[in-house]
Amino acid sequence: MADFADLAAEREQQETARAIEAARSRTSHEPVACGLCHNCEEVIEGAAFCDADCRDDWELRRRAAR
Ligand SMILES: [Zn+2]
Known part of the structure; x- marks a missing residue:
């Protein structure tokens, strides 16, 4: 016990x-906004991704990677 x-x-x-x-x-x-989209590396400001599609793509790949 x-x-x-x-x-x-x-x-x-x-x-x-x-x-x-x-x-x-x-x-x-x-992910932090670093001036580039984390998914397609397009130059953007004030956001980690240029749009929701890029964020979804990135999350899918991140999940697949682990
Ligand atoms: Zn993008």
């Missing part, structure tokens, strides 16, 4: 894993 210390440690691990996962998905879902 698990005691309270075990439960607390387990919960802490889950929290940490969730935080890491959240940070990971935050950075990977929102």
Whole structure:
């Protein structure tokens, strides 16, 4: 039977894993605007992609890559 210390440690691990996962998905879902479209490398300003199609393409390829 698990005691309270075990439960607390387990919960802490889950929290940490969730935080890491959240940070990971935050950075990977929102690439920074760098002056070029991340998908087709067209020069754009103030956005990471020139349009929704490019964003979808990029996400599909990113998902396929892992
Ligand atoms: Zn593009």
